[in-house]
Amino acid sequence: MSSQISAAPAQNSSPVDWWKYLLLAVILLVVLPLALDIFRLNLIGKYLTYAFVAIGLVLCWGCGGILSLGQGVFFGLGGYCMAMFLKLEASNPEATAIQSTPGIPDFMDWNQLTELPWFWQPFHSLSFTLLAVIAVPVIFAFIIGVAMFTRRVGGVYFAIITQAIAAILTILIIGQQGYTGGVNGITDLRTFVGWDIRTESAQYLLYFVNVALLFACLFAALYIKRCKLGRLLVAMREKEDRVRFSGYNVASFKIFVFCIGAAFAAIGGAMFTLQVGFMSPSFVGIVPSIEMVIFCAVGGRLSLLGAVYGTLLVNLAKTSFSESFPELWLFAMGALFIGVVLAFPDGLAGLYQTYIQPWFKHFINREKVGLTPPAPIPEKTTTPAKEPVASSLSSSLEESRNVPA
Amino acid sequence: MSQLNQKTSDKDFVLSVEGLTVSFDGFKAVDDLSLYVEEQEIRVIIGPNGAGKTTVLDLICGRTKATEGSIKFKKKELTRLKEHQIVHAGVGRKFQTPSIYEDLSVFENLEISYPRGRNVWGALTFKRDQQVQDKILEIAEMVFLTDKLHDQADLLSHGQKQWLEIGMLLIQDPELLMLDEPVAGMSVAERKQTAELLQSITKQRSVLVIEHDMQFVEDIADRVTVLHQGKVLSEGSMQRVKNDPKVIEVYLGH
Amino acid sequence: MFADYTSSELTAIFAMQGFAGLILFSVFVLMALGLAIIFGQMGVINMAHGEFMILGAYITYLTSQLFSAYLPSLFDGYFFIAMLLAFVVTGALGALVEWAMIRHLYKRPLDTLLATWGLSLILQQLYRTVFGAREVGVSLPDWLMGSYAITDIIEVPINGIFVMVLTIFITIGVYLLMQKSRLGKQTRAVVQNRAMAGAVGINTEKVDRYTFALGCGIAGVAGSAFTMVGSTGPTAGQLYIVDTFLVVVFGGASSLLGTVASAFTISQAQSTMEFFLSGSMAKVLTLLTVVGILMLRPQGLFSLKVRR
Helix, strand or coil, X not given: CCCCCCCCHHHHXXXXXXXXXXXXXXXXXXXXXXXXXXXXXXXXXXXXXXXXXXXXXXXXXXXXXXXXXXXXXXXXXXXXXXXXXXXXXXXXXXXXXXCCCCCCCHHHHHCCCXXXXXXXXXXXXXXXHHHHHHHHHHHHHHHHHHHXXXXXXCHHHHHHHHHHHHHHHHHHHHHCHHHHCHHHCECCCCEECCEEXXXXXXXXXXXXXXXXXXXXXXXXXXXXXXXXHHHHHHHHHHCHHHHHCCCCCHHHHHHXXXXXXXXXXXXXXXXXXXXHCCECHHHCCHHHHHHHHHHHHHXXXXXXXXXXXXXXXXXXXXXXXXXXXXXXXXHHHHHHHHHHHHCCCCHHHHHHHHHHHHHHHHHXXXXXXXXXXXXXXXXCCCCXXXXXXXXXXXXXXXXXXXXXX | CCCCCCCCCCCCCCEEXXXXXXXXXXXXXXXXXXXXXXXXXXEEEECCCCCCHHHHHHHHHCCCCCCEXXXXXXXXXXXXXXXXXXHHHCEEEECCCCCCCCCCEHHHHHHHHCCCCCCXXXXXXXXXXXXXXXXHHHHHXXXXXXXXXXXXXXXXXXXXXXXXXXXXXXXXXXXXXXXECCCCCCCHHHHHHHHHHHHHHCCCCEEEEECCCHHHHHHHCCEEEEEECCEEEEXXXXXXXXXXXXXXXXXXXC | CCCCCCHHHHHXXXXXXXXXXXXXXXXXXXXXXXXXXXXXXHCCCCCCHHHHHHHHHHHHHHHHHHHHHHCHHXXXXXXXXXXXXXXXXXXXXXXXXXXXXXXXXCCCHHHHHHHHHHHHHHHHHHHHHHHCCCCECCCCCHHHCCEXXXXXXXXXXXXXXXHHHHHHHHHHHHHHHHHHCHHHHHHHHHHHCHHHHHHCCCCHHHHHHHHHHHHHXXXXXXXXHHHHHCCECXXXXXXXXXXXXXXXXXXXXXXXXXXXXXXXXXXXXXXXXXXXXXXXXXXXXXXXXXXXXXXXXXXXXXXXXXXX
């Protein structure tokens, strides 16, 4: 394990490789739409909505060392906000005339509700919905963040508690069928402000909107990662106390990045609802939340672009595996978790930087020597909380020396 | 913030600690301790292991909350402030083991400690302008790291890491600098350089140092405080403290 | 809502509900004990803990099948042999997992969490392949059947009492093991200061392996006991893992007493609320309360104030 690959965080000050972003844009906006039929393209669009979550995790977990196992909560909240709007539009009195209470969503009618609950009312409004898609998850993340980070809850405790929150929300959604649609979720969504989202043309358009939003989030994340705040996150991951005693309110930065992660996830969730046409608790709970972490880990926890590629690859593999050998998929997924942690902690991005980039650089830079940024420094782990054995030995010896007798 | 230098009368201390007590499950690590540090003074705290030296620094910088007593820094009560507010008030602290960000470059380490853009918005809009770069260069030169500026910090030697952390504190320009064993793990030559460094940086500020190396203490200290079992055992010049029978008893006795 | 019941009926309802809570309590304690050792002492998050428990349950199931097929005369006592087998097999698997996986990750606790989650997926699918997706139940020996009537209307099932007694014995055993035995003392020494423990001649790697194996072995025993009160399916372990982690964290991670107390609080709260609310709302409220309290008091119920 001693020689792990590096994603070279020291690159922070090196210039951005814009061509990599361009390449991704070409793949997503030109190659895939031309190569795939609308069914497959819609599937890619669905996967890309998870990439929003993975990008947020790069900031929270990769840079800041805050592992949230509850990102499905924010994905789900964003998705449910959008689904509630669409459901209300689909449940106009004419379409629901056969119900005992026309004008309310069908699942409410099945559960003997006779009027729309108060928290559903504002979702008649498009502007409220668009606001709520971001605001509800972000406020929720803010509350969790303030409660946890100001009390210095971090590391595995934070992971467990966010996981518990994901479990709680899932149980709540499933239990409160009449208000949430229960285990089936909110289904049978048709139009978005009168525009039928199930048609091919709508699906094409939604796909492009999705990719555009994804790039907006990518660039926002890139800015955060490369500004001083991004370096502070890395610094906090390594030596939280040093940052604190350099005059920073550590909690406020963690809350900020956690809320950003939640906002990205929420956008992804809303786009999921629009493209796939339903939202259900199976995208909220423990299992989807931890799977989203693995998308990020496969791509390389420090690489924004890696998060997108990792999400696409894992999901493509999942789809093709589940089509042909459904029982093998869980084995493969389990092996992926173990392998990516033990053997490739820097994921695809790490593999790229160690094997492909040097060769690539050599190939390209024959003409423009001297413009190369320094190559990544090898023999460097990127995972948090490691000290060389010698220094940790001496530090604990020193601690023991000073323990009050 | 820390530049609000209200000139105080000569009798005012930069730091006055009074009746400070902290107990961990009944064990009093620091017991009714009082300590006064003057402007531009280098004060060294010595004492046997477990005397409570590091705990005193922890209490002053807010890492540990006091059970009783008061810590006044330029007439400002610190015991109720949060850690980052204490830093903003002008107190800087170096840890026992070098505490730097190994995944970042030396330049970035210093930049993070530069006292601007300390809130979320400030950090988002922080610009690496000429002023920042000049200051980083100046500090890097003071701590002998000019040619290492763009190296990743984990490539530094142990002594250089200690210097880097001192540099990270200097760039904050604190009025009270607290150093916990700044020369631990340094070579003889490095120790001499560090002593000179400390002499030069105290021209504008007070320094509180914990140290075991007696030669080093003699080189730098204005006054020495000896702690034993959480209490002040002796205080004064190094010469006086060395000849205090109580101190000799504690260090050599039993 | 109480108007329909007489006071004696109400007492009976509360007593039975309390008893149901006690069975839940036993399951929590048994699962949490192993987890508390691994997490509290080693700081390792073992997400596959539930699957280790289920392995113990399947072993018990297999043993009961074997006994009823080949040794029906000894069927009354099969459970004790099954429990021993469960301990040995899950413990051995635990040692293997520690060697192959965990020991590389001690400095990256968050990564342990992901890797053990992967392990749990593999084990789940393995169970599904070998035992089928359907839940299996063991047949109880005669002496564990039936129930014991305390009053005319209050009846408690004997298997429930048995599991509780078992829980008490295992808890005391684990407590003694951690406090008195050589392994326990070495484990605690390694927890407090790994370098120093190594320096005084403790083989810290071996201690890590044994500690992890012990935690997993206890999970196996828990699974064995679990078969007495519930049926076993490939994903049964995952149902309990979040609750169990909350139990351990709520109890203050490193304190066994805290673990027991928090398991009691959570199980009683949940089963009492289940009477007033739907099962899912009772669970939501319990978990929410626990998470809420943890946000206010992150160190859990029982923890020592120590110098950092």
